[in-house]
Amino acid sequence: MTTISIQEQTTRVREQASARRRKADVTSERHGAWWRLLVILIVTAFVLIPIAAVIWLSFQPGQGSAQTGVTVENFIVLAQQTSALTWLGNSLITTLITVLISVLVAAPAGYVLSRGRNRLVSGYSLLLFVIQSMPIAIAVIPLFILFANLGLVDNLVGVTIVFVGSTMSVAIWMMAAYFDSIPIALEEAAWIDGASVFGGFMRIVLRNSLPGILSTAIFAFLLAWNDYLIALVFLRSDDNFTLPVGLQSFFQQNAANWGLVMAIAVVMMIPPVAVFAVLNKYFSVGGIGGSLAGR
């Protein structure tokens, strides 16, 4: 079991439920189902209030607006009068580059962690495990001083580099956990046919690792997209903000204009929710959480 996906969990529960239904008395199985539905409805409604509030407010008329009822006015103002689209662009580019580099670097390293189990490799694995538990704050302070000397403060390149650093340890673990589930016999067959180690990795292992690659990519995506601390420390000027710091600074300056603030919040939550909606079967909890079960 490499990653705990909803899909996996769902199908498993469903299989067991259907097996149980065949055996057990149907009335006892469904006994109280409507009460449970009521409970879960109330809980879900309460849990979703803050998210529903964001969406609802974003469609309400802004301050001093002539509009009433539901309106998309806020989104028009957002596009024309705020820097939100610049922030969106900054967030997209830093996040996508982080995802790309993380996967490219973590996949081969994870392969070594998975296949080569000697003392050096186990040491590296433990080191990565310890690194993922360290506060980002301790990395941010020295890197800020270093990057200030290199001109990488208030610079999207600098932020991307720190993002990559903060994804690295977990991304390698996640890739290694996935490769563990691929039988080594597949590569051995390729080697006997004359493939090199590199060739076997590219043509056999990677080709069968799409779920693992996607899980790792989603992890890196969420980490970079949701990051607040790194962007807060490294970015100074409005033009360079990513969405989280942009939204926060806009909120501090326009606290009363909830419609517009929430419109930016909606723009910010669309990509992760869309990724989740499309790829939820590759979604693993807390990155390393899912990998731990298998290693």
Added chain:
Amino acid sequence: MSSASVSDGLARARQGRNPAGRGPVRTPRNRPRNRQLVWTLVFFIAPSLILVALLNLYPVAYALLQSFQNGSLIAAGDFIGLNNYISVLTDPVFWRAAAFTLTFTIVGVFGSWSVGLALSLLLRTWIPGRNVFRVLLLLPWIVPTVVSATSWNWLVATPQSPVPVIFHALGLGEPLFLADPFLAQVTVCVFKVWISFPFMMMMMGAALASVDVNVYEAAKVDGAGPWQTFRLITMPLVRRSTFISWILMTIFCVNDFPTIFLLTQGGPANATQSLVVMAYRTVFADFRVGPGTAIAFLLTVVLVIVSVVLYRQIRKSGVE
């Protein structure tokens, strides 16, 4: 023949033996295929090693150095021995932050675990539209913290916000959720539980899904009640997942910056200041780099110990 030796080498390496075969020699010198293997693996791991060394190890080493100096963000300082640590450890604000970090972590871990476990147990039973709820309840974990913090601000921050207005209408006074020190602590902790319970729900849900249903039916036949079933059957079967998720959530809570900072900035009167928030404010608001890195370093030492305990536990139970 030569390609078979590569696979032999890898197979041996997997078992923790010397890939080159007999003897203690680690790098085989006279076998071209093995040399190719070693170089390929070095080439595979090198980029990650460089990044980890530069972006993870160098900062920790530099922070350790800084914590013994009186430098600033732009200039290196002089070596001042343990003075930073002494000034931090004798500062009551530090101990208050440590106490709040502990409260925040305990409430965060056990709050999210109980809610997550309860919901995963509920969603195991037959409920119409169960899978829809399973997906909807994960949203707090997926929505960016900045977005949910903004929304929580709207819900609770001022006396005119919806939640205080509802409390007032119910005759419960006009609570200032972010201005009263105790209520601010409660609000921040509840916010953390709201963000984190989906993680626990997924971890525990996956653990429960791997439990054989027949065990429960056997227990039912033997006349076990719901509480007995939970305590004597469910808990022992999900113990490993529970342990892993507790430790991971402890690490997440202790390291958490945005959840606290976005709601309260550590206020009012430092009531919700955790150690990470304090380290950030000491360095980037007060520009006292030495004490700030000292706090961050103390925190790191504690977390490294916690993660090594977890790692050993996983390795041990993995063998069973």
